[in-house]
Amino acid sequence: AQSVTQLDSHVSVSEGTPVLLRCNYSSSYSPSLFWYVQHPNKGLQLLLKYTSAATLVKGINGFEAEFKKSETSFHLTKPSAHMSDAAEYFCVVSFTGTASKLTFGTGTRLQVTL
Amino acid sequence: DTGVSQDPRHKITKRGQNVTFRCDPISEHNRLYWYRQTLGQGPEFLTYFQNEAQLEKSRLLSDRFSAERPKGSFSTLEIQRTEQGDSAMYLCASSSTGPRGDTQYFGPGTRLTVL
Numbered sequence: 064a065q066s067v068t069q070l071d072s073h074v075s076v077s078e079g080t081p082v083l084l085r086c087n088y089s090s091s092y093s094p095s096l097f098w099y100v101q102h103p104n105k106g107l108q109l110l111l112k113y114t115s116a117a118t119l120v121k122g123i124n125g126f127e128a129e130f131k132k133s134e135t136s137f138h139l140t141k142p143s144a145h146m147s148d149a150a151e152y153f154c155v156v157s158f159t160g161t162a163s164k165l166t167f168g169t170g171t172r173l174q175v176t177l
Numbered sequence: 178d179t180g181v182s183q184d185p186r187h188k189i190t191k192r193g194q195n196v197t198f199r200c201d202p203i204s205e206h207n208r209l210y211w212y213r214q215t216l217g218q219g220p221e222f223l224t225y226f227q228n229e230a231q232l233e234k235s236r237l238l239s240d241r242f243s244a245e246r247p248k249g250s251f252s253t254l255e256i257q258r259t260e261q262g263d264s265a266m267y268l269c270a271s272s273s274t275g276p277r278g279d280t281q282y283f284g285p286g287t288r289l290t291v292l
Binding site for chain 1: 181
């Protein structure tokens with residue numbers, strides 16, 4: 064069985080400070096891991112994905128995530144938050160290389176303040 | 178490059194009515210997925226097609242729900258005898274079978290409100 068746990072339902076940061084959104088996964092097989100972002104009234108957008116190549120994955124808009132197998136984690140980071148980063152972020156797991164359903168975490172709402 | 182489109186974007190219906198949603202995937206994608214997202218939750222998988230074949234259905238997909246993809250292009254999701262618990266955002270995604278086959282691209286969703 065596969066599952067994903069987002070450890071924080073809400074994170075608030077000041078503009079210009081680092082962002083850390085935490086995610087732990089459980090998968091019986093070699094996982095594909097993703098981060099998607101959902102802005103209000105907009106569709107889900109892929110930020111980045113891990114598929115067993117480099118463990119440090121760079122995505123769009125300055126985000127990156129590191130796959131740590133020993134910790135079963137895939138935390139999302141950004142060095143400096145921008146107001147436009149305020150959104151809902153989902154950590155997602157699927158089986159590598161298959162046309163598999165995605166299993167979503169419950170989401171982390173990122174708030175960015177001035 | 179047009180993305181995944183869904184129609185309608187919003188639907189308000191009365192309990193007991195039937196509703197149908199449409200999804201148009203990215204044109205070269207042969208896989209199409211339906212998900213449901215309720216307030217405060219992440220999307221949950223409902224079903225998926227490869228070309229016109231429906232290959233997997235979630236237990237969430239009760240017998241009041243039916244999905245089709247008759248020509249392997251657009252898909253429809255029908256809910257019969259809607260219930261208030263069906264109120265949710267219904268999301269469609271598509272992907273290809275190439276090297277990037279496990280990346281799903283999502284449409285904007287159809288928000289259903291059952292009164």
